[in-house]
Amino acid sequence: MRTKTCLVVDDSKMIRRVASRILKDLKFATKEAENGQEAIDRCRVNMPDAILLDWNMPVMDGLDFLKELRKEPSGDKPVVVFCTAERDVLKISQALDAGADEYVMKPFDSDIIESKFYQAGLI
Amino acid sequence: MSAVLSLNPTYYEALKRLTLELAGVNLGSDHAFLIETRLSSLSRKEGFKSLDEMVEELFKSGQSNLAVKIVSSLLERDTHFYTDRESLDKIENVILPALYPIRKGGKIQILSFGCSSGQEAYCIAMALDKAKDKFPDTTFEVIGVDYPSTALDRARAGRYTHFEAQRGLPIRDLITYFDRQAEDWVVKDHIRKMVRFEEAHLLSKLDTLGQFDIVVFRNALPHYSSPAQVRVLRGLSTLVKPLSYLLLGTHETLNHINFGFDPLPKEPHIFIRREAKVQIIEDPNIKKPSDRKTFEKAKRRLKDISDMRA
Missing domain, CATH: 3.40.50.150 (Vaccinia Virus protein VP39)
Known part of the structure; x- marks a missing residue:
């Protein structure tokens, strides 16, 4: 079976590392990007199966990235799971309206990531 | 990795047996860790100075209310939404x-x-x-x-x-x-x-x-x-x-x-x-625990252990 790929987008190196480790345990091959612009550039080269996406980042934030991604050819394919400190219900609704498939509120643990990826049909 | 356990070792088996006899549930091989983690907060909530003190009180006084609270805490399952x-x-x-x-x-x-x-x-x-x-x-x-x-x-x-x-x-x-x-x-x-x-x-x-x-x-x-x-x-x-x-x-x-x-x-x-009333035939060889008696038995067993240690 083909190994699924996940792009971890977060401006915190520590969060990227922790998330990547959890995703590797879930048998994903991971790549990292530290803002939305870098993420969109990576997606244009190789569209991943899943994207774990922070909201507040410099250069291009998560919401703008998601809107750009969905306009790209094959940009509707990746399952996007927001992973952010934003907990406001209006913000969550905004993310879902923009095309997010699931939503993780920080702080998170491996159980939550696994559960959300399961909900999103990734595992 | 071995956990640091605070409870008098004789109590672990006694509590495991009490749970089996009162609720019919086997706590499994990691019961010592489970007992420590689940009962420590209960002992504080019940006003005991330590977990040891709460368990000693349980077996000394035979309070059935305390027994139910302890066994209930040990049975709490880590449930998730939409499990299965x-x-x-x-x-x-x-x-x-x-x-x-x-x-x-x-x-x-x-x-x-x-x-x-x-x-x-x-x-x-x-x-x-x-x-x-x-x-x-x-x-x-x-x-x-x-x-x-x-x-x-x-x-x-x-x-x-x-x-x-x-x-x-x-x-x-x-x-x-x-x-x-x-x-x-x-x-x-x-x-x-x-x-x-x-x-x-x-x-x-x-x-x-x-x-x-x-x-x-x-x-x-x-x-x-x-x-x-x-x-x-x-x-x-x-x-x-x-x-x-x-x-x-x-x-x-x-x-x-x-x-x-x-x-x-x-x-x-x-x-x-089924609609019809069915006569349930039980296997007479299967032992049926009885709540009060088994709790008394567990108390006696623990007293025997304590006497042996003394």
Whole structure:
């Protein structure tokens, strides 16, 4: 079976590392990007199966990235799971309206990531 | 990695045996760690200086209330929302389409047996709320039942931590059916009104709970000892109305003891209770624990151990 790929987008190196480790345990091959612009550039080269996406980042934030991604050819394919400190219900609704498939509120643990990826049909 | 354990070593086996005899549940090989983690907070809550002091008091005084609290704490399951979703979906897709034409216009009562902190009961209520247009003119009531415990108190409060709320619960369900209150998420009133919780000793006579259209008892049976499985299934057979349903976990079955239930064709974990009263024949070789006597026996056994040590 083909190994699924996940792009971890977060401006915190520590969060990227922790998330990547959890995703590797879930048998994903991971790549990292530290803002939305870098993420969109990576997606244009190789569209991943899943994207774990922070909201507040410099250069291009998560919401703008998601809107750009969905306009790209094959940009509707990746399952996007927001992973952010934003907990406001209006913000969550905004993310879902923009095309997010699931939503993780920080702080998170491996159980939550696994559960959300399961909900999103990734595992 | 070995954990640092604080309790007098003789108490671990005594508590494990007490749990087996009172509730029919075997705590398993990691029981020492479980006892430490689950009972430390209970001992503080009950006003004891240490876990040792609480357990000494239990076996010295034989307080049955304290015994029930301790065993209930040891039995608390780490439940997630939508655990074994495949079996839960059968309520909407298999059981209700069969029950609804018969019960339409009335009330359908669903029992979540061994409900712990209430996630299963609320998941059923949320699923029924989503499916309400498929089953109009009918009232649904979900009843969660379990031993009296802090988990049951939390179920009644319908309040879940940031971590609990995210385990298993899709984000759309979270924002539709929960309100955020500080760091927690609380079940909205219209769902809480569909659900109530009751205390019961799951191995006792359960007639006072009434009878239900669907009894949900998933993924707990393997934790019980063989004699306790017989007791709990016998109790369940009195809780299901004739021609109504018992739902087990996806990979569970009743094996050779049917207690008046027949499995649905193609759905081996859903059982319908036969209409006729069935005489249950029990194996006389299976030992049946009796709550009070077994607790007294556990006390005597611990006293013997203490005398030997002295």
